[in-house]
Amino acid sequence: MAVNMAVSRIKREFKEVLKSDEIAQCSIKLELANDNFTELRGEIAGPPDTPYEKGTFLLEIHVPETYPFNPPKVKFITKIWHPNISSVTGAICLDILKDNWAAAMTLRTVLLSLQALLAAAEPDDPQDAVVASQFKDNYEMFCKTAKHWTNVYAKGPHKFPDFDAKVQRLRDMGVNDFDARAALSRHNWDINLATNDIF
Amino acid sequence: MNREMSADESVQAEASNNSIPKNKTGSTLNEPQRTKSLEEATQENYMCSICLSWLEDPVLTKCGHRFCSSCLNEWRTKKNSKCPMDSHDLNIEDIFPDNYTKRQITEIRKSFPEELNRPNVMIECRFSTLSCDFKTTSAGELDLHMKEGTKEHIDLLLSSYLRTQYQAWDPLDKSQSNDKEEFFRQQSSTRDLINAMFERIVILEQHTREQAIKIEALQSTEKRHGTLVWKIEDFKRKVESMQNNSNMMFYSTDAYTSPDGYKFCARINLSHKMRDYLSLHVHLRKGENDYHLSWPFIGRIKISMIHTKNAALSQHDCIMSKPEILAFHRPNEEISCRGFGFTEYAIISDIIKRGFIENDCLVIKIQMNIV
Structure with missing residues (x-):
């Protein structure tokens, strides 16, 4: 039934x-x-x-x-x-x-x-703790990152050339596109921290 | 917490809009007027928001939502005791069968027989009268069948048309064929009448059976007033069989001293010592009231042999119970193995001679009264 x-x-x-x-x-x-x-x-x-x-x-x-x-x-x-x-x-x-x-x-x-x-996100009941802490601590960075992801993965209109450039630099080091973007996003687009995280 | 609240609210607002399908009839209907009124009719009230179909055996919740009884049961057995619409707590006593809505739905469905568009209800092809046996549960599939089966349906139409022609060649004039229609019309109304009467008969039969049970119950309480009138029929044959077999004895039916009193019966046999004497004993029987009665039984027992022609000739004996006699103690078996009465009650030939036997029947009356 x-x-x-x-x-x-x-x-x-x-x-x-x-x-x-x-x-x-x-x-x-x-x-x-x-x-x-x-x-x-x-x-x-x-x-x-x-x-x-x-x-x-x-x-x-x-x-x-x-x-x-x-x-x-x-x-x-x-x-x-x-x-x-x-x-x-x-x-x-x-x-x-x-x-x-x-x-x-x-x-x-x-x-x-x-x-x-x-x-209406709810950062106090997070699924992704890293995103949630960025949302709370650095909202502006969160918005830019979210817009960037929307642009790359969901056909969104807002391009961020500096983000694209940083991803490209990590890719040049042999990191795949998604891992590079994820690591940079997790570290507020600090390329050194992201690099340390990956390697 | 905050988010839970807000998400809940938005969802519920959506859910209530949502429970009304915009158009559940599919596109097979050519009668927009009727479709529309059905749509109105089926809004909210007649739709189960769990299965999104017609309410079946509708139940109404305390918070005012209707569901199919089986749908809500299933929801509740998933350990969820909240209303699927507004999350109110629902106990079993907060759910009532909604027979009003059930009747309404039956009425509406009667007026839209072609709308039986719900799971497990078959819709027939519109050419079914021309023996197209396509059936489906979905309006969409029927739609497809109507499109794809055109050739088949034209064939059916043609053969049906040819059959009609044969009928037209029948030497029936117009007035006769009108008679024929009239005849068919009458026949179908007769059939309806027979059906209706049959239903009525079933109801009446059931009613009669219930009455019979009630009467039986009343009759059995009638016997509960402490008096046992025992008509011993076939008296001669019974005496003969007792003479042939010294262990043979006969018991009366049961009686009660009062509606909630002691259960007893009487027994006759031939005296072991003096074979021409009739013994008569009263036995207490194990009864449904024994647990609350006082034991041993204390009372007066009046035993009468009734002379049916002349009451003055009747024989009366009165005995008082004695607490030390086992016969008055609470029976451990279905029937107390000890009786009380007279081992030599009367000489059989005497009974016959004095005219106690009428139509081969001896009447013994026993009255048990609690003192």
Whole structure:
């Protein structure tokens, strides 16, 4: 019964989300990743007036057989710099995806909540401690880094040539692109500290 | 903490908007007017926000949300005792069956038979009357079938049309064919009537059975007033069988001294010492009231042999219970092995001679009164 309900519910939600206003505004998107409605691909637009503005973030959604009695498993595929999202794995720390899940919530709700999370980070309940401490101690640096990541990974508009140059210098030393960017981001773009961290 | 609150609120606002599918009927309907009113009808009240389908066996929560009974049960068995809509704590006593909504849904569904668009409910192809046996649970699949099955459906239409032609060649004039329609119409209304009557009969039969059980229960309490009237029928045959077998004895039905009193019965057999004498004893029986009664039984036992023609000839004997006699103690077996009464109650030939036997039946009356 549970399998049946999970699939039939996803089918309904899917139809519904396709007709929703957010789709019309290109603010969220949902598509199937397999034929049996258990793997889906979500997409959310970065909310305006945030470092994620004009970025497009892809999400991996796995619907458990016990859905909607248990929450869907969601993580970011697109790399993102955010206190509540792991910069390495894309894992998300959000209460409704854990203990505060309710059966009346839907995938559309989840996507909208994630969008809200991008707009209102919660550094006191972090998934990524490094990002969270930067958010609290050096907010300006956090914003620039987040914008830079949005530009590189999520087609965001803000380019930071000095950041790109520093990444390039580490790459010249044989470090791969992501590791270089992650290390520099962790060390507030201090290339010496980042280099020490890597080697 | 702060974030939990804010995230929760935004989600709930979304969730309540969300529980109303914009259009659950798919695109197979050509009647926008009706579709719209159905849509209105199904808003919120008739939709379970767990399975997003029609409410099935709806329940209403204390906080005012409706769910299918099975959906909410399943949610609660996941150790989550909070309402899926607003996270109010829900105990089992905060959930009530919502039969009003159940009836409403039944009514609405009746008026939209083609809308049975929910899991496990089959929608038939619109050509099903032309024997297209395609069935599905999803409006989308039906849509696809309607598009892809065009050739098949035209074939069905054609063969159906040809059959109609044969019928038209039947030598029936117009008035007769009208009669035929009328006949079919009547037939279907008769069938409806029979169905309705059948349902009614089932209800009445059930009612009758319930009444019979009640009457039986009443009759059994009637016997609980301390008087046992024992009509010993087939008296001659019984005497003969007791004469042939000295261990043979007959017991009466059970009686009670009062509705909640001692249970007892009577027994006859032939005296072992004097074979022409009838013995008559009263036995206490193990009863459902024994635990609260006082033991040993203390009371008066009046035994009467009734002369049905002339009451003045009836024979009455009165005995008082004696606490030292085991027969008055609480029975350890179904029927107390000791009885009290008369080993030589009456000579059988005497009973017959004095006219106590009427229609081969002897009437013994036993009254047990607590003192």
